Amino acid sequence: MEMIKGGVTAAKGFEAASTAAGIKYKDRTDMALIYSQVPCQVAGTFTTNVVKAAPVKWDRQVVDSGKKSQAVIVNSGIANACTGAEGFGYCKDTAEAAAKYLSVDADGVLIGSTGVIGKQMPIDRLTAGIEALAGKKNDSLENGTEAAKAIMTTDTCEKELAVAIQVGGKTVTIGGMAKGSGMIHPNMCTMLAFITTDAAITKDALQKALSEDVVDTYNMISVDGDTSTNDTALVLANGIAENPVIEYGTADYEEFKNALHVINEYLAKKIAGDGEGATALFEVKVVGAETTEQAKMLAKSIACSNLTKTAIAGHDANWGRIVCAMGYSGAQFDPEKVDLFFESSAGKIQIAEDGVALDFSEEKATEILSQSEVTAIADVKMGEASATAWGCDLTHGYIEINADYRS
């Protein structure tokens, strides 16, 4: 596997564009297009929130229909959630406008929206935006990056990555982009992630690769515990790499899935580290668990605890909050066997042994916790299973952003 430059336009045959459609923001781009020169197999995973945004319902239909896709239209600023029949109608209008301006099949147009909930879409601006996107699209890496910027809301940086693998003597490329950065507690999986690949792969294998991987990547991050109405991860595969078609369960499938995992984990960590107001990526590793399920429950509970997250913001080795969060996770374990460590680029330190504080250096602990990526490791000494979750610190920035986001 080779890391390469770019994002959604890294794979052969994919184009992108961005435009300032004035959906909600002034003076910035707020619409993006991903376009494939040929129809793609498509796989998707979506929010488990009972309240599903209109574009989530729309995309679910497209993915379930088995239809091939050639275009994804994404807007930031308005989520098109809690908008009733009117909001769903705008998805149809969006698909029809995309079909018209891009000469593609409307039934295969995918839609992503992120932003404020409960507001109707200014459909005229949206369709004008689609016309503009159609006129600007190309396959440059720059256009991919600009698309990643256009889908941001409170994100502070665009998130994209691409890798290349060899399948049957052919180079297969996978690239992706995603956005965070509030209402992030994916359970699929307003996280949006879009991944493109020129791999030839069956729809079944593509969906399984995505579904099997989101549980270890997007579903293991949390910024604020709020599972969005709009969470969407889509993978489009256009087959232009001309590799032997990847089938589920083969060695090629494993290779493809590993490469997809690299993209997903990178984007997931970027989303967590760029959480609203965050100054640090907070990684939590639980080791020595009896089962992966138990390790995941413990890791997520720590990563989601407001008290743990504010302690990280304060660079304070307040380890009792970590053990407390493990205790209410729902997972069983023996608190008097837990070993705790903090680790970062500044070193590693053990804080507790068998559930009781060690006489550690507070100074060293504070130095370790003052880095931009901080890891807490909890060993429950029951077995061999482990899991990793990612979150961020909880700071004044989160309050600033969210106490007045809508207005």
Added chain:
Amino acid sequence: MEMIKGGVTAAKGFEAASTAAGIKYKDRTDMALIYSQVPCQVAGTFTTNVVKAAPVKWDRQVVDSGKKSQAVIVNSGIANACTGAEGFGYCKDTAEAAAKYLSVDADGVLIGSTGVIGKQMPIDRLTAGIEALAGKKNDSLENGTEAAKAIMTTDTCEKELAVAIQVGGKTVTIGGMAKGSGMIHPNMCTMLAFITTDAAITKDALQKALSEDVVDTYNMISVDGDTSTNDTALVLANGIAENPVIEYGTADYEEFKNALHVINEYLAKKIAGDGEGATALFEVKVVGAETTEQAKMLAKSIACSNLTKTAIAGHDANWGRIVCAMGYSGAQFDPEKVDLFFESSAGKIQIAEDGVALDFSEEKATEILSQSEVTAIADVKMGEASATAWGCDLTHGYIEINADYRS
């Protein structure tokens, strides 16, 4: 039922005291004593966190043993949680010191601790504190109030209440005190609540009254979603009112339980409204649910959502976040049937009907949301069940307190 003055010393035969023992804080009281002139029936509910503080384990033993109690020793500053066998030994030392200085049975001494997790108790200061408490105790209302102040950590005000009811021609008094205000997401039920009554009541009836009521009071509040290692609610009944003994299931039991509910609900709301950094009590009522369980899941999910809580801090009628939080609560409902209202002393306004925004006055909504007690009402129009949860807004104050609480 009559509201009367006072707290834990309102009921006959109860005395209290407070002292500055220097456990962690300087220049303030940090230990409290509740003492009954005669042995009491005692009921308790405790944290469901797998990690239980030493005093929780100790009290559980006392309550389960059926032994009568005459004294509760409470300290703030150190939680005595994650302290292993050494920490549990300090509970025994505490009970023995109380037995010595108060001439009571050590096996019936109850203990409450709140504060930082993972630090050992300075036992010499604690036992010196018990000697001081024994010398200062009396049955004045002032001493009850001072005890309520001594158990505070980040609380901004003491929390106490007392009521009187008539049972068989005798006046029965119930009084209580509690403390918040972080790591508050009771599930029993560092919430500590201590209630005293001079009622004559069987241990069985006392425990049932408490257990049946905590699920609608303390278990329905949340400050930060973190279920503490130390949550404890205790009721002591000394029988000095000389009423006919209250038995489970009788009309007197219902009267007693109603009075206990008034105390518990008042203290629970005070804890929520005085949550760390809070500027408003956030009440959430879910009505029209099919079952109480469903209504509770929905109400708690809204009250616990960081995004909803920051919107309340910003006085922003960002109702989409409320519907979103309902959606990931785990309860099933039809998002397209939900009606939403905000209410406070400034009036009531409908925000959404059948899951879609109404054209409401933003100005009026902001005025309603700017009061110190704000209620959100969600009608899911499925049945007759309802539930109420209480939380608070999430502000810079919470970050300030918790990003540097321990040090």
